[in-house]
Amino acid sequence: MRLAFPFTKVFLVARITRNIAAMGTLFELLLLGDDTEHLTDVAEASIAELKRVEQLISRYDPRSEISRINRDAAAQSVQVDREVWELIELGASAWETTGGAFDLTASTPASDQPVPVSFAQVSLDDVHRRVAFSRSDVKLDLGAIGKGYALDRVKQLLLEYGVKQAFVHGGSSSVTAIGGGPQGTGWQIELAVNWQDAPGGLATLSLKDVSLSCSDSHSSETAVSDIIDPSTSAPIGEPRACFCTGPSGVECEAFSTAAIVMGRDRTKELLREIAPTTLASVGWIDQSSGGATLTWLRGGPSR
Known part of the structure; x- marks a missing residue:
């Protein structure tokens, strides 16, 4: 546009x-x-x-909070910085409101698995601000x-x-x-x-x-x-x-x-x-x- x-x-x-x-x-x-x-x-x-915001959320910067989550959340739940947590929560709310049309995992490449990657494979622990992925091919993208x-x-x-x-x-x-x-x-x-x-x-x-x-x-x-x-x-x-x-x-x-x-x-x-x-x-x-x-x-x- x-x-x-x-x-x-x-x-x-x-x-x-x-x-x-x-x-x-x-x-x-x-x-x-x-x-x-x-x-x-x-x-x-x-x-x-x-x-500062770019360094926080860029999935291309290995030092960013999002890159850390994407590296580790499939192996174990990851505690998340409060600022990024609020963005993930907003994404989760938008995913529910739009029936999955908005999805923070949408940029994940398609795999051969029968069930495509979606935010359904992301677990959020609201009490402890922790994120976990149910599959290793899940990645968050705040772009x-x-x-x-x-x-x-x-x-x-x-x-x-x-x-x-x-x-x-x-x-x-x-x-x-x-x-x-x-x-x-x-x-x-x-x-x-x-x-x-x-x-x-x-x-x-x-x-x-x-x-x-x-x-x-x-x-x-x-x-x-x-x-x-x-x-x-x-x-x-x-x-x-x-x-x-x-x-x-x-x-x-x-x-x-x-x-x-x-x-x-x-x-x-x-x-x-x-x-x-x-x-x-x-x-x-x-x-x-x-x-x-x-x-x-x-x-x-x-x-």
Whole structure:
């Protein structure tokens, strides 16, 4: 999914931008205010926080907490860092809520065993914060919610340090917006997908004090989707995309990822159970009408 971001034409006393490569993508920060020195310090602290989260949850870093769990949890139960435990619990809740469409083990390669890998092979001891795997081929992967969590942490830091206007994104698919932008009417972004026929965007969104997550079944130029259906261990077939806004970036990421697996009809059904205070708006894009078509399942372009 492509997003055009408001990193130009900003005219306030202080305008600080930073970027960092993390979690396999590029994070960019734009902070606005009236104290350049303060915003610079906060921006550097935000970059440090992004690095810390990556080191905590990256399954590619052998020193990370997730890598330790994946190495040892099949042999014996592993006590988990409280921060990572809360993310695993969120993943477990999303797995139950979505009927398995969201699954923290979904990136595990398919094996020859008759029962495919799923979160059903993960045991959680809530009392002692311990995790165990029932099979050696089970691996946890927080990539589906990692960027959203990282942005939630940065958002918390920015608010604690009194930043009232900020726009931060990770890889053009996860966003947090603080304040209403330089004009006060919302941070304007343009939404598009790689597989649409028409040039330009499908919609312009106005974001104000909200997080956004976009999931696209075919976000890269390759023909094969990088999103796996946990029920089949196979990539998603036809192109589809879902984006949603809400107060929590990590919850938006979990929902938008699950929606790609569930499809439009199941997503609409699930939305009947989820309050607008959790998800303010949900948009769906597919090719059911020929070219890429946007349908609002909840809310609209200004959230």
